[in-house]
Amino acid sequence: MVRNILCALVFAGAASPLVAAPLNVRVVDASGRPVRDAVVTLYPSGAARAPRPGGRYVVAQENLQFRPFLTVVPVGADVSFPNLDPTKHHVYSFSSAKKFELKLFAKDQSRTVHFDKPGAVALGCNIHDAMSAFIFVTDTGWTARTNAQGIATFADAPNAPGRVAVWHPYLRAPGGQVAQPLAAAQRSIGFQVRLRPPPAMAMTDY
């Protein structure tokens, strides 16, 4: 119902359907508070656009934490995992998008992992349970993170129907992801999601 209301709001402020216009996606939690750092992906039908490859992606281990907490990378990206801590780390992922294990590498050692499938990858350290980080491997050019207002904007979203998905590390849904179809003229879409409380050992700063 809330979603319908949001839809109504979005429709009220809708621009012309025929020209490409920015698409706003707003994500709130169960109590209506904006959800930050949710990854929103847009899949317009018949207008796929691969993400821009390249770039250097680093998820460092520093002060027994992964840094950054969330990294969005395109499919095919290589991500290096430098250990800046004096202790060893054992970085692993059991996520289907990318299963890997960087067994006990010491300080100033860096390993690189190639992410060749889209999907969310949960990173952990087998030695330090409290260490947690996510890498979202996206296969679409329309990928954005919600800001502090819970809003992600696609300025160049094609004026076409499609599907909008929202992923968040603590989202309570299979795969941590929910999706909605998007109408052709729809320039705004809202998501209300249920979040699991972050694990006690997880850091709250991203």
Add this chain to the structure above:
Amino acid sequence: MRPFRSLSARLTVQFALLFAAAMLAVSAALSSFIAGAASREVQGQLQSSGAVYDRLWQQRTHELQNAAQLLARDFGFRAAVASGDEATIQSALGNAAARLRVRSAFIVSADGRVSSIDAAVSGAEAAALWAPLDDGRLTGVTVLAGRPRQLVAAPIMAPVLIGWVVFAADLDPREMRSLERLSAIPLHAAVLASAKGKWTEASGSMSTLDPRAARLAQAHLGQPAAFEMALGGNRSIALAKPLPTFSSGDRAILLLAYPKSEAMADARKLQLALGLMTLLGLLLVAVATWKAAGRITQPLARLDEAAGRLASGEHVQVRVRGEDELARLASSFNEMVGKIAEREQRITQLAFNDMLTGLPNRTMFQQQLEHHFRAAGSGSLFALHCLDLDQFKVINDTLGHPAGDTLLVEAGRRVQDAARGHFVARLGGDEFVVLQTVGDDRDAIDRLARDILAAITQPIIIDGNEFAPSTSIGIAIAPQDGENGGSLLRSADLALYRAKEAGRGTYAFFEESLNERAQQRRQVEADLRLALERDEFELVYQPLFDLEHNRICSFEALLRWRHPKRGLVSPAEFVPVAEDTGLIVPLGAWVIREACLQASSWPDHVRVAVNVSAVQFHRGALNESILRALADSGLAPNRLEIEITESIFLEGGEALRLLHGLRSLGVRIALDDFGTGYSSLSYLQSFPFDKLKIDRSFIQNLLTRDGAIAIVHAITELANTLGMETTAEGVEETAQLMELRAHGCSSVQGYLFAEPMVAGDVDKLFSEGSDALQNVA
């Protein structure tokens, strides 16, 4: 309250009730305290058992949780779960379950898939756990495969949550029994669990699965206080503790129950003992009260009985024990009985004894007499002696009553001494009686009479004067002289009269003739009363001849009674009767009046002489009747001559004053029958008689007996000297007249001159002249 007839019963019941109420109250309070204590004890036990179970639960949860967490963190296991390596998962779960002795263990993945090692738990049942798991529930009771189970889960983080490892420990009878064993009291433990409204249970030694029990348990859930419920047909004290459930709609209860009969067994024993003690106490109280009441009421009952016997005349004494109020009451009672006896004795003494002499009185004598008559029925004889003191009246009057009393007391004592062994009584006045029981020896009667006479006649000194008292005794012998007391006493009285007649100081037996005389006398008495009214009396006059002037100087008026049937009756017969009955007073008055009337028609020198009885002196208004007679007739007082005998001096000083009074009026006084009786010369000294009449006995023997003339001479000489006239009575012969004249006798009287004559003849005599008489002289 119903009235009790016995004080002891009432006391017993009242005290027993009081004690019973107190003891029942105490024992009820104690009993309730015991029950309460037992109940609290059980409740405490139940609570501590509950607390024990809590700890066990926590321990178990902890153990399972540790194991689950350990497993969930195992890198290989996480890898297996994340990669869906079913074989590895199954073996790891099986290994952990075996180590924990848990039958069911499974994985619920974050997206709801289930991997289980227990075929009994269906995939759907396990999948249903996803929601609570996803809500963060990690422990709690749930129902799996129809049995309550304790679930413990641990999240599998890889590093995000990919699922949960879940251990389901059976809550089975074995575990409940081990909990029951842990308790100090033999309680029943059970876990009730409901899923989707259907209750299941895991119980130890007793099944509690029963909708009502479950509802009741649910109603008391979490309350710290125990409650009562029916379990397997027995009342039990139960405590229900909530157990955490896994699914929010489910319910799980730990029910700890303790059969009330067992819980209260000790209390019941105590209560029973208390009850027995109460009963015993009641019994003791009843017995003790009964005894105590008996101690109070027994003396009361004895007093009651004694009072009853006292009322029926018995002189009872009750035993006095102790010194309490009852003892005092008893001694007061005894004292009272004693005083009553004393008073009765005194009353009896007053009633049956003479106050003066202390001898039995008339009442007692009559009883004694009746008693003798009853005793005499067997043929034995007894004699009744009636005593009458001679001259008692003289002593009483001359010396006064105290002297008379002294005489009576002394006489009584003497009679008692003389008649020792016989019944002596004083009937009143100077009358005494002696009842003598007589055997064969009839002479004993005479002997006793003589002894009494002898005893009485001993001289006695009263107020310095010596007396020689004497008594007369009349004796009647029963049963011949009287068939009953009254007749015997009359017979004895008649005999007494005879004794007196025979001369005082003697005794006489009753004879039948006495009885006849007495009857005659009674007849005379009756006739006398009528005679005055019927005018049957008349006076005859016997002249007295003056030897100096040779003429009739006086007539002595003599009373005649002309009885309509008997003719003339002798004065000797009726005068004593008239004196005894008091008839002499009116009769005497009539005589004086009649005589005065007659004399008033006679020549002036002729006097009339009237005999006056001693009785008239002390009973009649003699002076008054004389004055009236003189006034009525107009006769000069000096023509009336009153003849008295010595006996009037026995009447005392009053008679003497009367005589002086008469004499001062001018009436002449003559002393009759002088020379007989006491003839005390002191009388002559004490009163100036006008005349002495020499008794006829001296005149009759004047010529035949030696010394008679000398006595007559002496009398006339004495009279002359004292200035008194003399008259000789009963002069029948001329020779006597000669002697009398020779010795200076003033006048004579007798048949020689004239017989007594009627008034008409006297008048005739005066009208014809008195030649005939003069001739004689």
